[in-house]
Amino acid sequence: xxxxxxxxxxxxxLWGQGLWAEGLIAKYVKEDLSKLxxxxxxxxxxxxxxxxxxxxxxxxxRPQKTLTEKLWVQVVHNGExxxxxxxxxxxxxxxxxxxxKFSDAVAIQFPVKEKEVPPIFMGAKDSPVHILHxxxxxxxxxxxxxxxxKDIYPNMNMDMYPLEFANQYSHDEMLKKITExxxxxxxxxxxxxxxQSFQKIKGVDEMMAEGFGSSSVIENTRAEAQGIxxxxxxxxxxxxxxxxxLALEGGSILKAGQKSFMAFAVWQGGEGEVGCxxxxxxxxxxLIIEDKK
Amino acid sequence: xxxxxxxxxxRQMDYPYEEHRPKKQWAIVFDLNKCIxxxxxxxxxxxxxxxxxxxxxxxxxxxxxxxxxxxxxxxxVRVLEKLGYQHWDKNKPYSGKTVFEAADPAxxxxxxxxxxxxxxxxxxxxxxxxxxxxxxxxxxxxxxxxFFYLPRTCAHCTYPACLAACPRKAxxxxxxxxxxxxxxxxxxxxxxxxxxxxxxxxxxxxxxRVSEKCVGCYPAVEEGKxxxxxxxxxxxxxxxxxxxxxxxxxxxxxxxxxxxxxxxALPYYPQLGLEPNIYYVPPIHANREYLIQMFGPxxxxxxxxxxxxxxxxxxxxxxxxxxxxxxxxxxxxxxEGSAYAFDEKGDQIVRVPVTxxxxxxxxxxxxxxxxxxxxx
Numbered sequence: 001x002x003x004x005x006x007x008x009x010x011x012x013x014l015w016g017q018g019l020w021a022e023g024l025i026a027k028y029v030k031e032d033l034s035k036l037x038x039x040x041x042x043x044x045x046x047x048x049x050x051x052x053x054x055x056x057x058x059x060x061x062r063p064q065k066t067l068t069e070k071l072w073v074q075v076v077h078n079g080e081x082x083x084x085x086x087x088x089x090x091x092x093x094x095x096x097x098x099x100x101k102f103s104d105a106v107a108i109q110f111p112v113k114e115k116e117v118p119p120i121f122m123g124a125k126d127s128p129v130h131i132l133h134x135x136x137x138x139x140x141x142x143x144x145x146x147x148x149x150k151d152i153y154p155n156m157n158m159d160m161y162p163l164e165f166a167n168q169y170s171h172d173e174m175l176k177k178i179t180e181x182x183x184x185x186x187x188x189x190x191x192x193x194x195x196q197s198f199q200k201i202k203g204v205d206e207m208m209a210e211g212f213g214s215s216s217v218i219e220n221t222r223a224e225a226q227g228i229x230x231x232x233x234x235x236x237x238x239x240x241x242x243x244x245x246l247a248l249e250g251g252s253i254l255k256a257g258q259k260s261f262m263a264f265a266v267w268q269g270g271e272g273e274v275g276c277x278x279x280x281x282x283x284x285x286x287l288i289i290e291d292k293k
Numbered sequence: 294x295x296x297x298x299x300x301x302x303x304r305q306m307d308y309p310y311e312e313h314r315p316k317k318q319w320a321i322v323f324d325l326n327k328c329i330x331x332x333x334x335x336x337x338x339x340x341x342x343x344x345x346x347x348x349x350x351x352x353x354x355x356x357x358x359x360x361x362x363x364x365x366x367x368x369x370v371r372v373l374e375k376l377g378y379q380h381w382d383k384n385k386p387y388s389g390k391t392v393f394e395a396a397d398p399a400x401x402x403x404x405x406x407x408x409x410x411x412x413x414x415x416x417x418x419x420x421x422x423x424x425x426x427x428x429x430x431x432x433x434x435x436x437x438x439x440f441f442y443l444p445r446t447c448a449h450c451t452y453p454a455c456l457a458a459c460p461r462k463a464x465x466x467x468x469x470x471x472x473x474x475x476x477x478x479x480x481x482x483x484x485x486x487x488x489x490x491x492x493x494x495x496x497x498x499x500x501x502r503v504s505e506k507c508v509g510c511y512p513a514v515e516e517g518k519x520x521x522x523x524x525x526x527x528x529x530x531x532x533x534x535x536x537x538x539x540x541x542x543x544x545x546x547x548x549x550x551x552x553x554x555x556x557x558a559l560p561y562y563p564q565l566g567l568e569p570n571i572y573y574v575p576p577i578h579a580n581r582e583y584l585i586q587m588f589g590p591x592x593x594x595x596x597x598x599x600x601x602x603x604x605x606x607x608x609x610x611x612x613x614x615x616x617x618x619x620x621x622x623x624x625x626x627x628x629e630g631s632a633y634a635f636d637e638k639g640d641q642i643v644r645v646p647v648t649x650x651x652x653x654x655x656x657x658x659x660x661x662x663x664x665x666x667x668x669x
Binding site: 099148161191215 | 346401478482485
């Protein structure tokens with residue numbers, strides 16, 4: 001089994017190298033790319049490139065088969081911002097929420113250090129990568145606010161949570177002053193400051209990683225994202241735009257007229273894909289950033 | 294995969310990380326012959342740890358009625374089914390495969406992934422007997438129709454599957470007491486631990502979007518106190534302490550004494566290979582085949598050992614120390630009809646009589662010249 005995997009990986013690497021000798025061209029456009037618009041006219045002038053994905057083969061737990069084989073990518077920039085438009089087939093919209101349910105997602109990875117291409121699988125120690133990670137779940141946060149238990153389970157009933165008896169109507173002066181923050185001290189994810197436990201206002205996370213499982217979220221990302229799932233006959237597809245400033249200080253710095261690299265990953269949440277269970281590119285895809293005209 | 298020693302299976306086994314035993318290992322022994330299924334432990338835990346948002350159906354400690362009860366739904370049956378038939382001869386090392394050894398190369402452990410609705414019936418099967426007790430039946434040992442209560446916490450395993458499966462390495466086992474914790478600041482809610490733990494003691498919180506689990510009441514343990522589920526057990530069926538591997542067992546350590554010295558308690562589903570650290574004195578009345586499946590081939594011997602306690606004042610003394618103190622007992626001794634418990638420094642925590650003094654209250658009160666009755 002391991003031999004077959006190794007063979008698959010090697011043949012894919014060889015094939016991938018040839019396919020991406022030229023790379024993706026980020027076309028220069030004179031548009032405001034900080035605003036998200038999936039149907040903007042300039043997208044029609046950029047041919048989508050097909051990116052081949054393969055089930056993540058390196059670390060367990062890993063998916064048994066490739067669920068997303070193709071990812072269509074378009075890239076444009078205006079000298080200050082770069083925008084990506086992704087499209088992939090997914091028969092259902094999955095936004096996570098209840099136990100055992102996961103979110104559809106897409107991620108782009110960039111090298112951080114200039115003139116150094118880190119290992120494709122989320123970098124390595126002292127060879128970091130910079131990741132933009134959009135999730136349908138985060139998008140729901142952005143559109144509808146942080147998902148409360150009532151949102152996730154509309155028919156649930158709960159008599160009382162800790163400290164909920166204390167509010168502005170309490171007779172005791174001290175209880176009147178109980179803040180939401182104090183109430184949530186028992187909500188461990190929040191009190192530990194885990195970024196997962198707070199509303200994702202941008203729909204996209206910006207992360208740094210130095211190897212598998214090491215990603216950590218950067219606060220106050222400037223990247224923006226918007227996605228839409230649409231039904232296509234019996235099938236369905238996601239169209240997602242992620243926009244980022246060319247220069248993200250502390251992350252990756254892209255420059256017009258220069259080359260960089262990218263890698264991609266897609267998760268089909270409805271099929272149980274999450275974390276390492278994903279479809280990925282096996283080689284870095286060159287990114288050629290057109291010079292300003 | 295590394296090769297590690299699993300003393301519960303009496304053999305080496307495969308595990309994703311090297312063997313590294315903590316300085317001390319948190320452990321609880323439960324006497325299932327005494328559990329009355331009152332759920333006071335479940336509530337003690339719930340009010341302490343899981344009364345918040347996203348924890349509505351979360352029970353780090355639960356008590357299920359075996360064989361029909363389970364939380365989440367059919368966790369034990371489904372894990373055993375996934376593992377498939379395995380063999381274990383009496384007095385021999387386990388010859389079957391563990392969840393790590395039987396795993397597909399793409400996975401860290403054989404597992405199933407419980408769904409939302411599987412967590413929604415924590416008291417399913419409660420108090421259900423295996424069958425009807427019809428007219429003309431009489432009691433046998435073991436009983437023809439039976440059930441028993443199985444209280445469960447996280448087993449703070451020596452080889453945790455949750456820890457092995459976490460791709461973010463957000464789960465760690467504490468060096469000082471062997472308690473297994475999920476780092477609440479690093480967990481990303483992939484639920485790999487929920488999938489991988491065969492005992493299903495990692496649980497996902499949909500409000501915080503991260504997974505949570507029994508913390509072994511570590512703040513209490515750090516203060517030398519037993520966990521809340523143990524302190525509040527009204528049946529006095531539990532004792533929490535620190536277990537040593539058999540090669541370092543100490544006769545005056547209460548957990549070592551019950552598990553290693555007297556062989557009165559066994560780990561549950563040891564064949565899964567996690568070296569779990571909750572141990573059970575098996576119920577003497579339940580079906581033996583079922584008990585062998587749950588506790589391994591030694592169970593009959595252990596039940597026989599339990600029946601001998603009536604002639605063993607030292608074990609009797611230790612059993613009365615269970616539930617007699619909130620403090621962790623590091624050492625005990627029994628002498629002259631009293632059982633003594635000592636803390637880590639060697640200071641005495643409590644002394645209890647092995648047999649309670651008996652006072653006979655005659656129906657006739659000589660002094661007052663009246664008949665006593667119990668009517669208030």
